[in-house]
Amino acid sequence: MSLFISDAWAQAAPAAGPEAMLTSFLPLIVIFALFYFLLIRPQMKRAKEHKMLVAALSKDDEVVTSGGLLGRVTQVGEDFIVLEVAPSVQIKVQRHAVSGVMPKGTIKSS
Numbered sequence: 001m002s003l004f005i006s007d008a009w010a011q012a013a014p015a016a017g018p019e020a021m022l023t024s025f026l027p028l029i030v031i032f033a034l035f036y037f038l039l040i041r042p043q044m045k046r047a048k049e050h051k052m053l054v055a056a057l058s059k060d061d062e063v064v065t066s067g068g069l070l071g072r073v074t075q076v077g078e079d080f081i082v083l084e085v086a087p088s089v090q091i092k093v094q095r096h097a098v099s100g101v102m103p104k105g106t107i108k109s110s
Contacts, residue, residue, distance in 0.1 A: 054095050057081060062102040065093055072107060 057063070061073045063083070071083030074090060081098070084090050 065097045066099045
């Protein structure tokens with residue numbers, strides 16, 4: 001069979017220099033930088049802001065939960081807060097379920 005087809009032998013490749021390694025890793029470095037500035041960094045900023053918001057909760061704050069409940073804080077505990085959502089109707093929710101603090105008087109206007 002080798003009469004018609006010659007054997008193919010691999011030739012030695014030249015040694016890759018430092019420039020070739022840099023150009024091969026450059027797209028990965030650029031993609032990681034884009035992910036960091038477009039996804040990771042803003043998420044860390046939002047998480048830090050939410051942590052500060054939850055730590056600053058106090059009695060008589062008007063808050064909205066992640067489930068959409070609007071209420072006034074009547075008790076603040078270590079992990080839970082008690083919200084008054086209607087006159088004499090109180091519910092207990094986790095502190096981290098609070099998604100935002102509303103301006104004073106929001107409950108009266110709604």
